[in-house]
Amino acid sequence: MPESKVRPIYQPGASSVEGLPTSFQMFHNTPLVMVKPHWHAQVEVNFIVRGEVHYRMHTHEMTLQAGQMCLFWGGLPHQMDDRSEDAIYAGAHLPLIHFFRLRLPEHVPQQLMQGTTLFTQATDASDDHNFARWNAYARSGDGVKAQHAVNELLLRLERVRFEPFSLLGGSSESVEGAPSEAFDVQSSRTVGKMCDFIAQNFLNDIDSIDIATAADLHPKYAMSIFKRSTGMTLNEYVSLLRLSYAQALLLREDANVLHIAMESGFGSLSAFNKSFRKIAGMSPSDFRRDAGAFPEQRQGWS
Incomplete structure (x- = not known):
């Protein structure tokens, strides 16, 4: 990635994801580089709108580019340590109470909790529009709109099971999405x-x-x-x-x-x-x- 001048650096705060570990939060902005790993008690969704970002995860590293999306457990230390100058990303922090509403393939949730990252590039132009709208709904102060954003986001994530995806990290490296499995x-x-x-x-x-x-x-x-x-x-x-x-x-x-x-x-x-x-x-x-x-x-x- 290109060299940059002095960049703003991410630090946890009382109103940030670390300080509100049980809250649902959405974002759509320029990512801030982290000087050290952090952790939080939510599952994180990242969709890259523009440019690219680089992550150091608990068991692996990864670069995400425009149009790619990932899902990972934030309870293990992770760090966004680099990004392109034009990077814009969107996504959410999902408390476990929302995460366990997801109907994902049976083997996926526990592997995420153990440090793998679910990765997919099966996205389209509607994702650009939807992540922006969900972020606006979540921040609107309207509880009905905020709940609608949660529900639509969960349905979007469930659609991953019908498309090619990979689990990155650990022994699950590059495991392709499997057909639907029983969900308890x-x-x-x-x-x-x-x-x-x-x-x-x-x-x-x-x-x-x-x-x-x-x-x-x-x-x-x-x-x-x-x-x-x-x-x-x-x-x-x-x-x-x-x-x-x-x-x-x-x-x-x-x-x-x-x-x-x-x-x-x-x-x-x-x-x-x-x-x-x-x-x-x-x-x-x-x-x-x-x-x-x-x-x-x-x-x-x-």
């Missing part, structure tokens, strides 16, 4: 119910028993079906939401690591440090220090 609708509804409860209560002191009770399930069954569907335990998912939220708080000028640990739902500083280091590879204090290295170029996004 009841399991997805059950997982969605658990995700809904977690979304409303992740900052509180909740455990697997609370989550199972909210979904009218036995705790062992709830843990089993959630793990089978997402590749994560219930505790890991709750922790991810808290870490996403904390990641945004750490960028505030008055950030205090102990206060953030408690505000994010962690019972102690040691538990927060351990969980944060596991996903970020560094302590919260080091993350905050490194993220402040480019103050003159910072821009949040929402």
